[in-house]
Amino acid sequence: MLEDLLFQLELGLPQVVLGLVNGAFYALLSLGLAVIFGMLNVINFAHGAQFMMGAFVAWMLLNYGGIGYWPALILAPLIVGAFGVVLERTMISRLYKLDHLYGLLLTFGMALIIEGLFRNEFGSSGMPYSPPEILSGPPIDLGFMFLPKYRLWVVVAALVMSLTTWLVIEKTRLGAYLRAATENAALVQAFGVNVPRMVTLTYAAGVALAAFAGVLAAPIYSVNPQMGSSLIIVVFAVVVIGGMGSILGSVVTGFGLGLVEGLTKVVYPEASSTVIFVIMAIVLLARPAGLFGRA
Amino acid sequence: MPQAEPLLKVEGLQAWYGESHVLHGVGIEVRQGEVVTLLGRNGAGKTTTLRAIMGLVAKRQGSVRFEGQELIGARSDRIARAGIALCPEERGIFASLDVTENLLLPPVVRPGGMDIEAIYTLFPNLKERARSPGTKLSGGEQQMLAIARILRTGAPLLMLDEPTEGLAPVIVQQIGRTIREIKARGITVLLVEQNFRFAQTVADRHYVMEHGQVVDAVSNQELAGSMDRLHAYLGV
Numbered sequence: 001m002l003e004d005l006l007f008q009l010e011l012g013l014p015q016v017v018l019g020l021v022n023g024a025f026y027a028l029l030s031l032g033l034a035v036i037f038g039m040l041n042v043i044n045f046a047h048g049a050q051f052m053m054g055a056f057v058a059w060m061l062l063n064y065g066g067i068g069y070w071p072a073l074i075l076a077p078l079i080v081g082a083f084g085v086v087l088e089r090t091m092i093s094r095l096y097k098l099d100h101l102y103g104l105l106l107t108f109g110m111a112l113i114i115e116g117l118f119r120n121e122f123g124s125s126g127m128p129y130s131p132p133e134i135l136s137g138p139p140i141d142l143g144f145m146f147l148p149k150y151r152l153w154v155v156v157a158a159l160v161m162s163l164t165t166w167l168v169i170e171k172t173r174l175g176a177y178l179r180a181a182t183e184n185a186a187l188v189q190a191f192g193v194n195v196p197r198m199v200t201l202t203y204a205a206g207v208a209l210a211a212f213a214g215v216l217a218a219p220i221y222s223v224n225p226q227m228g229s230s231l232i233i234v235v236f237a238v239v240v241i242g243g244m245g246s247i248l249g250s251v252v253t254g255f256g257l258g259l260v261e262g263l264t265k266v267v268y269p270e271a272s273s274t275v276i277f278v279i280m281a282i283v284l285l286a287r288p289a290g291l292f293g294r295a
Numbered sequence: 296m297p298q299a300e301p302l303l304k305v306e307g308l309q310a311w312y313g314e315s316h317v318l319h320g321v322g323i324e325v326r327q328g329e330v331v332t333l334l335g336r337n338g339a340g341k342t343t344t345l346r347a348i349m350g351l352v353a354k355r356q357g358s359v360r361f362e363g364q365e366l367i368g369a370r371s372d373r374i375a376r377a378g379i380a381l382c383p384e385e386r387g388i389f390a391s392l393d394v395t396e397n398l399l400l401p402p403v404v405r406p407g408g409m410d411i412e413a414i415y416t417l418f419p420n421l422k423e424r425a426r427s428p429g430t431k432l433s434g435g436e437q438q439m440l441a442i443a444r445i446l447r448t449g450a451p452l453l454m455l456d457e458p459t460e461g462l463a464p465v466i467v468q469q470i471g472r473t474i475r476e477i478k479a480r481g482i483t484v485l486l487v488e489q490n491f492r493f494a495q496t497v498a499d500r501h502y503v504m505e506h507g508q509v510v511d512a513v514s515n516q517e518l519a520g521s522m523d524r525l526h527a528y529l530g531v
């Protein structure tokens with residue numbers, strides 16, 4: 001019985017490794033949500049749409065401008081981040097004095113509008129985007145499986161980006177401003193810090209993280225207007241499990257749940273698409289603030 | 296004798312929290328290098344006066360002139376940059392920042408503030424606890440940190456809101472020494488106090504507030520002769 005299970009696991013190891021790739025996206029997206037929530041107290045429901053925009057901007061840069069993957073990896077987050085600046089300045093910032101719920105409703109509405117506009121323009125069938133040459137070619141032999149180079153790159157890039165974000169927030173002067181403003185924004189501003197500008201840039205940074213994930217995703221998933229909305233539902237579950245607003249929590253939970261999902265595919269495939277929601281329900285009952293959240 | 300314009304001149308200052316009208320035309324002047332206190336009972340409007348000067352009360356009217364510059368309509372970050380620093384009543388130490396990070400948080404607004412070494416000399420405890428989370432300090436240490444933090448900024452006017460509240464006598468004495476040291480450096484202080492005996496040991500002049508207005512002003516020399524009057528105001 002046990003041997004059976006072990007054998008099954010060994011056969012299934014590739015699935016588990018691939019789960020790590022999904023986990024990379026969960027981690028990056030929930031990280032952006034955590035950054036935004038910590039500072040703005042807004043649950044950014046437009047996050048999935050901004051992820052999708054990142055992929056589309058990379059696609060457009062290539063097809064309209066001849067600009068390839070590597071520049072797009074930097075340009076697309078900047079462009080979508082700038083779009084985030086406009087959204088925050090013109091709309092979201094008007095809602096800070098009201099209940100959180102309004103920010104959530106506003107960003108939810110924006111997500112629907114953005115998706116609708118893209119569907120109108122590009123249709124809902126996916127468009128291909130190939131990985132850069134250096135990351136194509138034959139997969140890497142890990143001994144127990146062949147892993148496409150590009151997927152390995154996604155995991156590494158997400159890890160590096162998560163670690164960098166964590167370091168900036170925990171170890172730098174800018175991060176100290178962010179943490180302090182999360183606790184008491186009025187006082188930080190009364191010390192002479194331009195807090196409204198910091199809030200705008202934080203939103204832009206969170207949005208840029210989503211767009212970065214979108215560019216990473218473009219060669220894996222086909223580029224289509226729905227690619228964000230299907231992923232973001234799972235990401236919100238990840239955020240609930242990790243604890244809203246915790247930076248480290250979102251990264252660890254993101255990768256962890258990707259692994260759990262992969263593992264479930266091996267052991268009990270029927271449950272693989274629901275396992276995260278089951279965990280969410282259990283966490284909500286046992287520890288409503290999330291695994292890493294402060295109650 | 297014609298006098299230069301005071302460093303801070305507040306006239307007809309009114310402030311509201313939502314619908315509730317809290318300040319009804321406060322007028323005070325603080326000259327360069329002075330230590331001036333605001334005395335008054337609980338709820339008299341002392342904290343609100345400091346917060347309104349600092350731009351932290353959304354609805355306010357009247358005039359706050361600092362170094363000749365009108366600040367009544369300015370945002371709090373601009374007021375800080377103009378050279379006014381607040382040490383709030385609740386101290387405002389950040390739990391997610393360690394002592395050093397708390398100390399380095401307020402940006403320097405003018406040259407001439409204390410550097411970190413001078414601050415550690417003045418407050419050796421803070422050096423020992425440099426890596427502890429800000430809110431793990433004792434009440435007295437947190438108060439030291441809250442004062443030290445704004446000494447770094449070089450702001451020429453410090454507003455301290457009840458720095459001795461709830462602290463042991465030794466700590467109160469240390470805060471007294473600190474305020475005299477601040478004054479010796481030529482920094483101007485507007486101090487909110489309920490501890491009248493303490494105020495007497497550090498201040499040049501006193502204003503008394505009642506119901507959101509300034510109702511009396513005495514110099515420290517006149518204080519002894521005005522005791523009965525002050526006791527009546529302060530109910531001590």
Ligand SMILES: Nc1ncnc2c1ncn2[C@@H]1O[C@H](COP(=O)(O)OP(=O)(O)OP(=O)(O)O)[C@@H](O)[C@H]1O
Nearest residue numbers: 312315317335336337338339340341342343344489
């Ligand atoms: N955030 C607030 N919202 C509404 N009313 C407030 C608020 N803060 C203070 N008040 C009211 O404004 C009045 C003045 O309060 P303030 O805090 O300025 O008094 P204070 O002189 O500093 O008193 P204390 O000595 O107790 O610190 C009080 O009646 C108080 O109840």
Ligand SMILES: [Mg+2]
Nearest residue numbers: 341342343384
């Ligand atoms: Mg007060």
